[in-house]
Amino acid sequence: xxxxxxxxxxxxxxxxxxxxxxxxxxxxxxxxxxxxxxxxxxxxxxxxxxxxxxxxxxxxxxxxxxxxxxxxxxxxxxxxxxxxxxxxxxxxxxxxxxxxxxxxxxxxxxxxxxxxxxxxxxxxxxxxxxxxxxxxxxxxxxxxxxxxxxxxxxxxxxxxxxxxxxxxxxxxxxxxxxxx
Numbered sequence: 308x309x310x311x312x313x314x315x316x317x318x319x320x321x322x323x324x325x326x327x328x329x330x331x332x333x334x335x336x337x338x339x340x341x342x343x344x345x346x347x348x349x350x351x352x353x354x355x356x357x358x359x360x361x362x363x364x365x366x367x368x369x370x371x372x373x374x375x376x377x378x379x380x381x382x383x384x385x386x387x388x389x390x391x392x393x394x395x396x397x398x399x400x401x402x403x404x405x406x407x408x409x410x411x412x413x414x415x416x417x418x419x420x421x422x423x424x425x426x427x428x429x430x431x432x433x434x435x436x437x438x439x440x441x442x443x444x445x446x447x448x449x450x451x452x453x454x455x456x457x458x459x460x461x462x463x464x465x466x467x468x469x470x471x472x473x474x475x476x477x478x479x480x481x482x483x484x485x486x487x
Contacts, residue, residue, distance in 0.1 A: 309370075309422055311414035312484070316370035316384055316422070319360045323371045325351060327358040327383050330403045339465050340437055341401055358383060365389070368422070372400070372415055381406035384415050386423055386432075394430040396423055398447075412446035417484055420450055424478045431477050437462060438470040452476045 308317040328349065332338055338346045349356050360369050366389045372382040382402035389396040400415045416434075423429040434452060436443040448454075452474040460468035 309418050311418040313375060313414045314411055315373045315375050316418050317373060319369055319371045323380055324356060324358045326380055328356055331401045332357050336465060381411060384419055386419060396429055396432055398432050398434045412442055413449045416446045416450045420481055421483060424481055431475060434474045435471050438472050447474045451481055
C-alpha cells in the first residue's frame with residue numbers, strides 16, 4: 308500500500324467494486340462530470356464494470372483509496388494514459404460523497420505524484436478537470452500543479468458544454484512531502 312498522511316492507495320479488492328459502482332458510477336450527474344463519455348447503466352458483476360480491474364492493462368494503474376485510520380474505503384484513484392516513451396501520465400480520482408470536503412483529495416494527489424515520479428520514474432503528470440471543480444483544482448494546485456490552459460466548451464455534461472482546465476506538474480517542479 309502507498310501511504311499519505313490521511314489515505315492509503317491499495318489494490319482494488321473485489322468487494323470494493325459494488326461500493327464504488329453504487330456511490331460513484333450509479334450517480335448519473337457525478338459520473339457525467341467525472342468521465343468524458345456518457346453514463347450508461349452497468350450490470351452488477353459485469354467484467355466491463357468501470358471499477359473492475361484488468362491487471363494486464365499496463366497503461367492504467369487503478370487504486371482503491373482507504374482511510375489510514377480504520378482502512379475504510381473512501382474512493383478510487385488512478386494514473387491513466389501512462390506513456391512510457393514520453394514518461395507522462397494523467398491523474399484521476401473520485402471520492403465517495405461522505406468523504407468529500409475532508410482534505411482527502413489533496414492527499415490522494417500527493418500519493419499519486421509520489422507513485423508517478425518516484426515509483427514509475429515519470430517526468431510529467433497531468434490533470435484535466437471541469438473549470439467549476441474547485442475541490443480538484445485546489446487539490447492539484449496544493450500539490451504544485453500549474454494551470455496550463457483552458458479547453459473551452461470541451462466537455463458535454465448533462466446537456467451543456469463546460470470548460471475544462473488543464474494542469475501539469477513536472478518532476479523537477481514537484482516538492483514531495485518530507486515523508487517521501
